[in-house]
Amino acid sequence: MPTHTRLEVTPPPNTDEVVQQAIEAHSREPGGLLPLLHAIQDGLGWLPPGCLPRVAAALNLSRAEVHGVVSFYHDFRTEPPGRRVVRICRAESCQAMGAEALVDHACARLGMAMHSTRVDDAFTLEPVYCLGNCALSPSVTVDGTLYGKVTPARLDVLLDQPAESE
Amino acid sequence: MSAIVYVPGDAAARSLGADAVARTIRDEAARLGLDLRVVRNGSRGLMWLEPLVEVSTSGGRVAYGPVAPGDVAGLFAAGFLTGAAHPLRQGHTDAIPWLLRQDRLAFARVGVVDPLSLDDWRAHGGGRGLDAALAMAPAAIVDAISRSGLRGRGGAGFPTGIKWKTVLDTPAPQKYVVCNADEGDSGTYSDRMLMEGDPFTLIEGMIIAGLGVGATKAYIYLRSEYPDCERVLLAALDRARAAGLLGASVLGSGRAFDIVLRRGAGAYVCGEETALLESLEGKRGEVRFRPPVPAQVGLFGMPTALNNVVTLGSVPAILADGPDAYAARGVGRSRGTLAFQLGGNIRHGGLVEVPFGVSLATLVNDYGGGTASGRPIRAVQVGGPLGAFLPASALDIPLDYETFAARGAIVGHGGIVVFDDTVDMAKMARYAMEFCAIESCGKCTPCRIGSTRGVEVIDRIRNGERRPQNVALLRDLCDTMTGASLCALGGMTAWPVLSALEHFPEDFGLRPAAAGGGS
Numbered sequence: 001m002p003t004h005t006r007l008e009v010t011p012p013p014n015t016d017e018v019v020q021q022a023i024e025a026h027s028r029e030p031g032g033l034l035p036l037l038h039a040i041q042d043g044l045g046w047l048p049p050g051c052l053p054r055v056a057a058a059l060n061l062s063r064a065e066v067h068g069v070v071s072f073y074h075d076f077r078t079e080p081p082g083r084r085v086v087r088i089c090r091a092e093s094c095q096a097m098g099a100e101a102l103v104d105h106a107c108a109r110l111g112m113a114m115h116s117t118r119v120d121d122a123f124t125l126e127p128v129y130c131l132g133n134c135a136l137s138p139s140v141t142v143d144g145t146l147y148g149k150v151t152p153a154r155l156d157v158l159l160d161q162p163a164e165s166e
Numbered sequence: 167m168s169a170i171v172y173v174p175g176d177a178a179a180r181s182l183g184a185d186a187v188a189r190t191i192r193d194e195a196a197r198l199g200l201d202l203r204v205v206r207n208g209s210r211g212l213m214w215l216e217p218l219v220e221v222s223t224s225g226g227r228v229a230y231g232p233v234a235p236g237d238v239a240g241l242f243a244a245g246f247l248t249g250a251a252h253p254l255r256q257g258h259t260d261a262i263p264w265l266l267r268q269d270r271l272a273f274a275r276v277g278v279v280d281p282l283s284l285d286d287w288r289a290h291g292g293g294r295g296l297d298a299a300l301a302m303a304p305a306a307i308v309d310a311i312s313r314s315g316l317r318g319r320g321g322a323g324f325p326t327g328i329k330w331k332t333v334l335d336t337p338a339p340q341k342y343v344v345c346n347a348d349e350g351d352s353g354t355y356s357d358r359m360l361m362e363g364d365p366f367t368l369i370e371g372m373i374i375a376g377l378g379v380g381a382t383k384a385y386i387y388l389r390s391e392y393p394d395c396e397r398v399l400l401a402a403l404d405r406a407r408a409a410g411l412l413g414a415s416v417l418g419s420g421r422a423f424d425i426v427l428r429r430g431a432g433a434y435v436c437g438e439e440t441a442l443l444e445s446l447e448g449k450r451g452e453v454r455f456r457p458p459v460p461a462q463v464g465l466f467g468m469p470t471a472l473n474n475v476v477t478l479g480s481v482p483a484i485l486a487d488g489p490d491a492y493a494a495r496g497v498g499r500s501r502g503t504l505a506f507q508l509g510g511n512i513r514h515g516g517l518v519e520v521p522f523g524v525s526l527a528t529l530v531n532d533y534g535g536g537t538a539s540g541r542p543i544r545a546v547q548v549g550g551p552l553g554a555f556l557p558a559s560a561l562d563i564p565l566d567y568e569t570f571a572a573r574g575a576i577v578g579h580g581g582i583v584v585f586d587d588t589v590d591m592a593k594m595a596r597y598a599m600e601f602c603a604i605e606s607c608g609k610c611t612p613c614r615i616g617s618t619r620g621v622e623v624i625d626r627i628r629n630g631e632r633r634p635q636n637v638a639l640l641r642d643l644c645d646t647m648t649g650a651s652l653c654a655l656g657g658m659t660a661w662p663v664l665s666a667l668e669h670f671p672e673d674f675g676l677r678p679a680a681a682g683g684g685s
Contacts, residue, residue: 032448033449034445065449073432073433091601092510092551092594093583096509096510096511096584097510097511128391128432131391132355134355134509135509136181146181
């Protein structure tokens with residue numbers, strides 16, 4: 001299945017501004033590194049690695065410490081996601097209702113593997129471990145919106161919709 | 167007077183289109199020229215009926231569900247605003263047997279009130295616990311919690327009163343209350359429902375904790391998978407500050423207390439209390455060595471009362487109605503109620519708050535109605551990814567901390583996940599090890615390395631390679647992980663693995679035990 005690593009990714013044009021705002025908002029907060037990183041990712045969709053030395057300097061941390069935190073947490077992205085992000089819950093409750101088959105269906109339909117972004121940047125497909133919707137399994141999120149009782153047919157409908165609908 | 171229609175704004179209801187239902191109801195009312203107010207309440211917890219729409223009538227609230235946008239015009243035509251008959255009518259909400267048989271304390275207002283209305287919260291008994299606590303000395307608050315028998319609802323079941331007393335008795339220039347809202351166990355969603363459906367009760371519980379232990383600052387560590395909670399909590403905190411519930415002088419008492427909401431970043435291990443504290447401090451979520459315990463040396467090195475959402479959410483009722491009323495419920499050393507959550511392959515999934523001592527069979531069969539697929543139940547996992555798998559033959563055991571512990575199982579956070587007879591239990595055992603490998607913080611070797619080796623050993627067993635030797639190796643590995651891991655993630659991954667092996671040996675290609683235990 002086609003997966004790829006971007007050879008060259010340019011950070012978004014507003015990166016400096018977003019990073020500066022995040023630093024101003026959170027650098028004096030005790031233990032403020034996570035909120036600061038979230039603020040950057042909320043603004044840009046990912047964490048361009050080039051901005052991390054600035055974050056480290058602002059918090060008086062080493063680059064290694066910041067890298068250690070960024071790489072520890074599943075949520076932080078150091079590559080831009082695809083235009084649509086599909087997360088399929090793989091935890092026990094959803095497995096009891098066919099999550100593995102749903103994963104296989106999504107991979108086959110989108111022509112991509114889990115944990116990857118498609119070569120045309122249209123989709124990022126990743127697992128998630130519990131969305132707190134276990135009475136309505138299986139669950140997925142598409143662009144952050146939660147859906148329950150997702151059959152392969154319902155997933156197809158969600159994937160065919162343009163973003164920001166239902 | 168305008169009619170009131172309740173359409174849950176709870177994430178589960180929204181995952182089945184509640185927003186579209188709410189929109190359609192507003193549009194249809196406008197088209198018909200009707201004066202109508204839509205309230206986005208929390209969920210009543212009858213998830214198979216979501217979106218469950220309620221209308222306020224002179225005879226009480228009447229429920230209709232599950233409602234799709236396409237049903238809305240028909241509901242208006244049938245006269246649902248007066249509680250009229252319709253195929254989706256479920257009767258008076260309070261008379262639905264599923265709710266009638268529950269004993270809701272922490273969840274008394276969830277699904278009933280407008281989550282962001284302080285007036286609604288007060289009108290339904292909110293704030294009484296805080297009023298009582300403000301008239302009490304710190305030691306008396308802690309003593310009340312001790313006498314109630316309340317134990318940590320996050321999973322470990324540690325007595326809350328002892329934890330609070332430790333914080334109270336540890337002198338320090340600053341103390342903290344931290345709410346663990348990193349509800350990562352599959353099959354659990356009670357924290358989410360409470361935060362979305364009645365956030366002021368959590369806030370009230372946290373303030374009482376602060377008054378009890380002498381803390382003025384607090385954090386809620388919320389998992390990032392719960393964006394709806396984040397939205398509701400931020401709004402609720404703003405309103406609580408505006409109303410003087412939080413701030414420099416709680417309700418004019420002269421005692422300060424404020425809460426900061428922090429978002430996690432997708433690490434299951436941060437539900438472990440010391441990893442959570444590391445994460446709050448802006449570091450990798452790596453587990454700390456204990457002792458010292460967080461109640462002595464916690465957040466930023468200060469004494470910290472670190473409690474789960476439902477634990478803190480249970481506190482107001484204890485202060486409001488007295489510890490004896492709470493302690494009168496339950497069995498043995500498991501006092502009060504637990505909000506069980508039914509999930510997985512279940513016909514009627516949802517939230518059941520009842521006193522401890524209820525049997526698994528009652529929950530899964532009477533409340534749950536068996537499997538969603540209609541096939542026989544084969545296994546039930548209680549207490550999340552680190553809980554044991556129980557065979558269908560063991561469902562008669564009562565749910566309380568001690569009985570479960572004696573059976574090599576855990577009640578945990580009260581999540582119950584049902585599997586039908588199509589489940590491959592060797593695959594589930596493999597998944598338990600895989601999950602541990604994915605989520606291990608990496609600090610201790612048994613968890614970091616053992617989980618990966620565990621996946622490999624189970625793969626060899628499933629492939630039929632030297633089964634007896636590899637089963638012996640797997641048991642040995644589980645023993646090492648159980649005895650030598652720093653926290654419950656590595657230390658309890660063996661429970662689902664070994665319980666699957668014990669109760670379902672045939673799935674591992676082994677001869678079923680001659681008697682007992684099997685499916």
